[in-house]
Amino acid sequence: MLRIAIQSKGRLYEDSTAMLREVGIELDDSKRKYLSKSGNFPVEMLYLRDDDIPGVVANGSASLGIVGYNEVAEKGYDVEIVEKLGFGGCRLSLAIPKADEYTGPQYFEGKRIATSYPRILKKYLEENGVNATIEIITGSVEVTPAAGIADCIFDIVSSGSTLVANNLKEVEVVLQSEAVLISAGKLSDEEQAILEEIQFRLESLRISRGKKYILMNIPQAALEEAVKILPAMRSPTVLPLAAEGWCSLHSVVDNKDLWEKVRQLKAIGAEGILVLNVDKIIL
Numbered sequence: 001m002l003r004i005a006i007q008s009k010g011r012l013y014e015d016s017t018a019m020l021r022e023v024g025i026e027l028d029d030s031k032r033k034y035l036s037k038s039g040n041f042p043v044e045m046l047y048l049r050d051d052d053i054p055g056v057v058a059n060g061s062a063s064l065g066i067v068g069y070n071e072v073a074e075k076g077y078d079v080e081i082v083e084k085l086g087f088g089g090c091r092l093s094l095a096i097p098k099a100d101e102y103t104g105p106q107y108f109e110g111k112r113i114a115t116s117y118p119r120i121l122k123k124y125l126e127e128n129g130v131n132a133t134i135e136i137i138t139g140s141v142e143v144t145p146a147a148g149i150a151d152c153i154f155d156i157v158s159s160g161s162t163l164v165a166n167n168l169k170e171v172e173v174v175l176q177s178e179a180v181l182i183s184a185g186k187l188s189d190e191e192q193a194i195l196e197e198i199q200f201r202l203e204s205l206r207i208s209r210g211k212k213y214i215l216m217n218i219p220q221a222a223l224e225e226a227v228k229i230l231p232a233m234r235s236p237t238v239l240p241l242a243a244e245g246w247c248s249l250h251s252v253v254d255n256k257d258l259w260e261k262v263r264q265l266k267a268i269g270a271e272g273i274l275v276l277n278v279d280k281i282i283l
């Protein structure tokens with residue numbers, strides 16, 4: 001049994017549980033219990049506030065955690081990043097009143113900066129030789145300049161719309177973040193084997209992301225040309241058709257290249273092109 005700490009509600013909750021279900025781990029979070037075992041996989045979920053996740057992983061109360069890298073960096077516990085998970089993307093940035101002219105990090109000299117991330121901010125200020133006052137605020141940091149509590153802010157930004165709504169502009173990106181899988185490294189052999197199974201399944205999700213399965217009928221004479229257009233994992237699958245002189249060609253393509261390939265394939269005589277979603281690719 002391996003215990004995984006995840007956010008109990010909030011921005012990472014949906015994506016974390018969806019990802020675990022995608023790798024075949026059944027979760028019964030309907031009752032929102034603090035601690036609950038999976039019905040089909042040897043893991044137990046511990047639902048927590050995201051702030052507490054790096055700490056419980058560091059002290060061994062959970063073997064793994066899913067949390068924003070921003071929280072990991074802020075808390076400073078000795079945990080390792082096992083996987084970057086590709087969701088929960090955001091950045092920690094400094095933002096100042098829109099009307100102010102930004103002159104570089106020295107702008108912050110003597111300023112009061114509101115943040116929920118004092119540790120990361122302190123490091124940035126030290127590295128840039130800036131003396132500023134850090135006002136620790138746990139929520140609604142973006143309203144503090146208008147409220148006269150601070151001159152500027154250091155906060156999470158994703159689209160930037162919150163900054164615009166509060167008459168602020170982003171001037172320095174200090175940290176890029178996304179959700180990460182963390183561990184304190186001290187796993188038993190049994191836990192290590194479970195982690196490796198999870199990583200194997202995550203890899204198959206990663207490979208299939210952005211991929212489409214494509215199949216079509218193609219004149220035999222155009223087959224060689226079509227294979228050049230569609231490089232597959234090993235090589236495309238070719239199946240004979242009942243109609244003489246035709247075959248069926250199957251392959252996997254990157255979604256970003258799909259329409260360009262479709263155009264090229266039609267130009268050499270492909271017909272009846274089907275494009276399907278790929279759920280998982282296991283190499």
Ligand code: ATP
Binds near residue numbers: 009048051088089177
């Ligand atoms: P909790 O109640 O668990 O402490 P919270 O209010 O601290 O939750 P959320 O707002 O749910 O945290 O955000 C969780 C994480 O989602 C952040 O730490 C960050 O990694 C990520 N995230 C992604 N985009 C954003 C965003 N626009 N604003 C805030 N967090 C974001």
Ligand code: MG
Binds near residue numbers: 049050051
């Ligand atoms: Mg929190």
